[in-house]
Amino acid sequence: MQLTGETQILNAMEPIVHSIFEEHVLPNRALKCDCDKCKLDIIVLTLNHVKPHYTSTQVGEAYIKALYMNTQMISDVIQELARSVLVVEQKPNH
Ligand SMILES: [Zn+2]
Structure with missing residues:
Protein backbone atom coordinates (compact mmCIF):
# COMPACT_ATOMS: atom_id res chain seq x y z
CA MET A 1 0.00 0.00 0.00
CA GLN A 2 1.57 3.24 -1.14
CA LEU A 3 0.30 6.55 0.01
CA THR A 4 1.82 9.76 -1.20
CA GLY A 5 1.76 12.88 0.93
CA GLU A 6 -0.98 14.32 -1.24
CA THR A 7 -3.37 11.41 -0.93
CA GLN A 8 -6.34 12.32 1.23
CA ILE A 9 -8.96 9.79 0.30
CA LEU A 10 -8.45 6.11 0.76
CA ASN A 11 -10.64 3.19 -0.11
CA ALA A 12 -10.12 1.10 3.01
CA MET A 13 -10.99 -1.99 1.01
CA GLU A 14 -7.71 -1.71 -0.90
CA PRO A 15 -5.37 -2.69 1.95
CA GLU A 23 -3.34 -14.20 4.50
CA HIS A 24 -6.39 -16.26 3.54
CA VAL A 25 -6.17 -17.07 -0.15
CA LEU A 26 -2.52 -17.58 -1.10
CA PRO A 27 -1.72 -20.02 1.76
CA ASN A 28 -4.79 -22.13 0.96
CA ARG A 29 -4.94 -22.21 -2.76
CA ALA A 30 -2.23 -22.76 -5.35
CA LEU A 31 -2.75 -20.32 -8.18
CA LYS A 32 -2.44 -21.60 -11.73
CA CYS A 33 -0.23 -18.60 -12.43
CA ASP A 34 1.12 -16.65 -9.49
CA HIS A 53 -15.39 2.04 2.16
CA TYR A 54 -13.82 5.44 1.83
CA THR A 55 -11.96 7.15 4.58
CA SER A 56 -9.37 9.86 4.85
CA THR A 57 -5.77 8.79 5.19
CA GLN A 58 -5.55 10.51 8.59
CA VAL A 59 -8.05 8.21 10.26
CA GLY A 60 -7.42 5.40 7.81
CA GLU A 61 -5.61 3.00 10.07
CA ALA A 62 -8.20 3.00 12.85
CA TYR A 63 -10.99 2.73 10.29
CA ILE A 64 -9.34 -0.23 8.60
CA LYS A 65 -8.83 -1.99 11.94
CA ALA A 66 -12.50 -1.49 12.78
CA LEU A 67 -13.54 -2.94 9.42
CA TYR A 68 -11.44 -6.00 10.14
CA MET A 69 -13.75 -6.76 13.08
CA ASN A 70 -16.62 -7.09 10.64
CA THR A 71 -16.48 -10.83 10.05
CA GLN A 72 -19.40 -10.77 7.59
CA MET A 73 -17.57 -8.25 5.43
CA ILE A 74 -14.34 -10.28 5.64
CA SER A 75 -16.10 -13.47 4.57
CA ASP A 76 -17.74 -11.60 1.67
CA VAL A 77 -14.29 -10.47 0.56
CA ILE A 78 -12.91 -14.02 0.80
CA GLN A 79 -15.81 -15.28 -1.35
CA GLU A 80 -15.32 -12.52 -3.89
CA LEU A 81 -11.58 -13.23 -4.03
CA ALA A 82 -12.25 -16.92 -4.69
CA ARG A 83 -14.51 -15.95 -7.57
CA SER A 84 -11.90 -13.55 -8.98
CA VAL A 85 -9.22 -16.26 -8.81
CA LEU A 86 -11.37 -18.48 -11.03
CA VAL A 87 -12.04 -15.68 -13.52
CA VAL A 88 -8.38 -14.69 -13.82
CA GLU A 89 -7.24 -18.31 -14.06
CA GLN A 90 -9.64 -18.95 -16.91
CA LYS A 91 -8.63 -15.81 -18.70
CA PRO A 92 -5.19 -14.56 -17.67
CA ASN A 93 -4.49 -11.11 -18.96
CA HIS A 94 -1.16 -12.05 -20.58
ZN1 LIG B 1 0.12 -14.63 -14.64
Whole structure:
Protein backbone atom coordinates (compact mmCIF):
# COMPACT_ATOMS: atom_id res chain seq x y z
CA MET A 1 0.00 0.00 0.00
CA GLN A 2 1.57 3.24 -1.14
CA LEU A 3 0.30 6.55 0.01
CA THR A 4 1.82 9.76 -1.20
CA GLY A 5 1.76 12.88 0.93
CA GLU A 6 -0.98 14.32 -1.24
CA THR A 7 -3.37 11.41 -0.93
CA GLN A 8 -6.34 12.32 1.23
CA ILE A 9 -8.96 9.79 0.30
CA LEU A 10 -8.45 6.11 0.76
CA ASN A 11 -10.64 3.19 -0.11
CA ALA A 12 -10.12 1.10 3.01
CA MET A 13 -10.99 -1.99 1.01
CA GLU A 14 -7.71 -1.71 -0.90
CA PRO A 15 -5.37 -2.69 1.95
CA ILE A 16 -8.01 -5.06 3.33
CA VAL A 17 -8.42 -6.98 0.08
CA HIS A 18 -4.62 -7.06 -0.31
CA SER A 19 -4.02 -8.54 3.11
CA ILE A 20 -6.94 -10.97 3.00
CA PHE A 21 -5.60 -12.20 -0.31
CA GLU A 22 -2.16 -12.75 1.19
CA GLU A 23 -3.34 -14.20 4.50
CA HIS A 24 -6.39 -16.26 3.54
CA VAL A 25 -6.17 -17.07 -0.15
CA LEU A 26 -2.52 -17.58 -1.10
CA PRO A 27 -1.72 -20.02 1.76
CA ASN A 28 -4.79 -22.13 0.96
CA ARG A 29 -4.94 -22.21 -2.76
CA ALA A 30 -2.23 -22.76 -5.35
CA LEU A 31 -2.75 -20.32 -8.18
CA LYS A 32 -2.44 -21.60 -11.73
CA CYS A 33 -0.23 -18.60 -12.43
CA ASP A 34 1.12 -16.65 -9.49
CA CYS A 35 2.83 -13.85 -11.38
CA ASP A 36 2.38 -10.32 -10.07
CA LYS A 37 0.10 -9.40 -12.96
CA CYS A 38 -2.41 -12.16 -12.23
CA LYS A 39 -2.33 -11.39 -8.49
CA LEU A 40 -2.98 -7.73 -9.19
CA ASP A 41 -5.81 -8.59 -11.60
CA ILE A 42 -7.43 -10.75 -8.92
CA ILE A 43 -7.26 -7.90 -6.42
CA VAL A 44 -8.54 -5.29 -8.90
CA LEU A 45 -11.41 -7.51 -9.99
CA THR A 46 -12.35 -8.11 -6.37
CA LEU A 47 -12.23 -4.41 -5.54
CA ASN A 48 -14.63 -3.76 -8.40
CA HIS A 49 -17.12 -6.18 -6.88
CA VAL A 50 -17.03 -5.25 -3.20
CA LYS A 51 -18.53 -2.09 -1.83
CA PRO A 52 -15.88 0.60 -1.31
CA HIS A 53 -15.39 2.04 2.16
CA TYR A 54 -13.82 5.44 1.83
CA THR A 55 -11.96 7.15 4.58
CA SER A 56 -9.37 9.86 4.85
CA THR A 57 -5.77 8.79 5.19
CA GLN A 58 -5.55 10.51 8.59
CA VAL A 59 -8.05 8.21 10.26
CA GLY A 60 -7.42 5.40 7.81
CA GLU A 61 -5.61 3.00 10.07
CA ALA A 62 -8.20 3.00 12.85
CA TYR A 63 -10.99 2.73 10.29
CA ILE A 64 -9.34 -0.23 8.60
CA LYS A 65 -8.83 -1.99 11.94
CA ALA A 66 -12.50 -1.49 12.78
CA LEU A 67 -13.54 -2.94 9.42
CA TYR A 68 -11.44 -6.00 10.14
CA MET A 69 -13.75 -6.76 13.08
CA ASN A 70 -16.62 -7.09 10.64
CA THR A 71 -16.48 -10.83 10.05
CA GLN A 72 -19.40 -10.77 7.59
CA MET A 73 -17.57 -8.25 5.43
CA ILE A 74 -14.34 -10.28 5.64
CA SER A 75 -16.10 -13.47 4.57
CA ASP A 76 -17.74 -11.60 1.67
CA VAL A 77 -14.29 -10.47 0.56
CA ILE A 78 -12.91 -14.02 0.80
CA GLN A 79 -15.81 -15.28 -1.35
CA GLU A 80 -15.32 -12.52 -3.89
CA LEU A 81 -11.58 -13.23 -4.03
CA ALA A 82 -12.25 -16.92 -4.69
CA ARG A 83 -14.51 -15.95 -7.57
CA SER A 84 -11.90 -13.55 -8.98
CA VAL A 85 -9.22 -16.26 -8.81
CA LEU A 86 -11.37 -18.48 -11.03
CA VAL A 87 -12.04 -15.68 -13.52
CA VAL A 88 -8.38 -14.69 -13.82
CA GLU A 89 -7.24 -18.31 -14.06
CA GLN A 90 -9.64 -18.95 -16.91
CA LYS A 91 -8.63 -15.81 -18.70
CA PRO A 92 -5.19 -14.56 -17.67
CA ASN A 93 -4.49 -11.11 -18.96
CA HIS A 94 -1.16 -12.05 -20.58
ZN1 LIG B 1 0.12 -14.63 -14.64
